[in-house]
Amino acid sequence: MYNLLIVDDETSICTSLSFALEDNYTVFTANNEENAIKIINECEIDMVLLDLKLGESDGIDVLKKIKTIKPEVVIIIMTAFGTIESSVKAMKCGAFYYITKPINIEELSLLLMKGEEYIKLNTKIKYLSNQINEDSKYNIIGSSKKIKQVFDLIDRVKDIDINVLITGESGTGKELVARAIHFQGKRKEKPFNVINCSAIPDNLLESELFGYRKGAFTGAMEDKKGIIELSNEGTLFLDEIGDMNINLQTKVLRVIQDKEIRPIGSTKSIKVDVRFISATNKELKEEVKNNRFRQDLFYRLNVININLPPLRDRKEDIAKLIEYFIKKYNVKLDKNIKGITAKALEALEKYNFNGNVRELQNIVERAIVLTESDYIKEEDLPEEIFNRENIMVDKDHLIPIFVGEDIKSIEKKVLEYTLKKFDGNRKKTAEILNMGERTLRYKIKEYEL
Template sequence: MYRLLIIDDEEAICRSLQFAFEDKYKTLVANNFSTVEKYTSMYYFDVILLDLKFGEINGLEVLKYIKNKIPECQIIIMTAYSSIDSSIKAMKLGAWDYVLKPLSLDNLKIIIDKALEHKDLSCRLQDMQDELSTIKSDKIIGKSKSMKDVFNLINKVKNIDVNVLITGESGTGKELVAREIHYNGKRKKGRFEAVNCGAIPKNLIESEMFGYEKGAFTGAIKTKKGKFVLADGGTLFLDEIGEMDFDIQVKLLRVIQDKIVYPIGSEEGIKVDVRIIAATNKNLLEEIDKGNFREDLYYRLNVINVKMPSLRERIEDIPLLVEHFIKKYNSTLNKNIKAVSPEALQLLKTYNYKGNIRELENILERAVILTENEMIDIYDLPYQIINNDNVKISDDKLIVSVYETFDTIEEKVIRKALEKIGNKRKTAKILGISERTLWNKIKKYGI
């Protein structure tokens, strides 16, 4: 429910307006500036009706004070016909609109509705702009059978208001799936709010999700909207739901069932329309058996399950992902990397990614930063990649690492040269050493 503040030094007008709007909005009135200071410090207001003739105080000064205190608030000026010039000045200072006295309630209701609609659209536009860079740079990529199954499921559920549980190892792109469902579905005009249940301390997760009133606890210096209220009409993404405290699970279940949120310190519930998409890298059925997760909450969340495959299960997607990340970091780092060498790609395809796509992205970001060429080669990759026994490279190349000793590298070179050339005299000549020296090295390294 929106909050409305009526500021007028005439108590009769305040009472009449409060009576007219209290069923639709949380309505408070202020007849003096000290009350204005009190209420704007205690609460967040969506709309304020301000009389420009406010006792001995200049209404424009009150307007400046409010806009400094609550810049997003929509202020509607109430004024007499003779003060229209002042009303125009007020609009230049940030007022939304003005209405003439005597007031027409029907007209005032229309103006308030339009002000709130504009405020909501502005907030959503800002949210969409904030998300735009993420949507452009991060997207789900894949042509493997397992990813085609994921795309097919996303397409089926994006316009259906059911809760979704996304499961899979860390780094597989679970949040990207949640965003894909939201921004391609019927809720895309609403907000997408995300909560990492594993990153927020236990004592803060409740206030983050449900919000709180000013003074509800030490440090609550102003009212704060929770993620459920912010996501009203949109989607709430609960990442790492398996880490959520058991007590908070009870409250979450109640919100899912009743669709009403109770901010901390408030006895008034707020009705919300939110789609929940949860994600976890844990086996929640095992967590239920251990007594760490509520079974009734699990079945509320797991209406549709999207299983994200690990990168090890979709090797054929690695070339596409490599190409995508090179383009991404070419743009952000102002580089001009054209590709990776066949040997480097082979290394990337045979590596066992414990961190999945997130680890692959970090590897390529590092390679783009470090390489001085237009192609990423094996030597631009980190040690754990090139020191992979499963990798086969062309027989005229050798993998060495800066972490290896000179003796180790020398032994590798001599062994590789002898294997490739097959003749000690020619090998010594190519290596630029005498045959005697080569014989000594062979003996030293036990070749």
């Protein structure tokens, strides 16, 4: 629901318009310039109905001030003096449109609907502009120390023709890093192709990688280029490389060493110039030990390793990611969610996020679909967010307790550490420990804290 401010020095007009529009908008009213500017500064106003003759104030001057504070707000001028001159002046100063008094509610409703369409279009344009800007960088959201280290590595390797292995848990954004390396580097004008080694059966993966000649096998009705050849002079991203069949690994190793391929059914080799970027959520060193991954291929792929941190290790980025996903899904789902409540954000910052950024994205999308508010609230989040086993344990919140330690010593530690955590706030400490303040005072005295 959009926020609408009605500004008119006649209280009766504010009241009647508010009554007529309150089912479709969250309505604010002001009877003078001072109150109008105060509301604009303090509230997220989307549209304004502004009287051209506002007591001692000039509506045009008020319009200019509002536009200075919030340029994107939609302002519809109301006037009993519907001269062409005043209307044109208002439009030149940034008014969306004007309507003459007495107000026809149906006409006003149509104007407000057009105002809503303008807001949605403007939001979409801004979002797409931001996407272009983000794509020209990394399209990776975050400013934590660990993600900045990833940015630094991208900057260092993007223009150097060496193979890169990206490691990290599922959902951390490994393909985004691969794309950033390619599209920021010297090969950016050349092809970037992706193949998921775990999504294609072993018997088909070889033909997808190397291509084949007509008649090479049943069903090979014509020549087909493989994705390695299609990536010539560009980059091939081998996602989930740890799931590749060990026999096929041998052939990929030969391509990296010899820089040539031989399509299935062909007697001739084809020279290729391809940069290989690989990714896995497996521990490849363990796979090598267990003879499931070739050691020589591992060393060929792992010239530079970029390890993506799990979301739980960069929780300071969660708020920025949520803001990004809200903007994204507002456009996609035609919603107008303004943000997230402090309690809901706190719950998400404590959550373990085994699915990492991808899981957070799904949670935000789900919340935007389900919420009936302008803000994502705790009740809009999935129940598992609040399950104790899914909540991250902050090491700063742990208390050292040893086997055989007496109960009084343990109780003293709990009181002492909790008081310290809340800067000596007894009320908060008593509330957290589920005890009365009088009992807490007695315990503090008993343990001489």
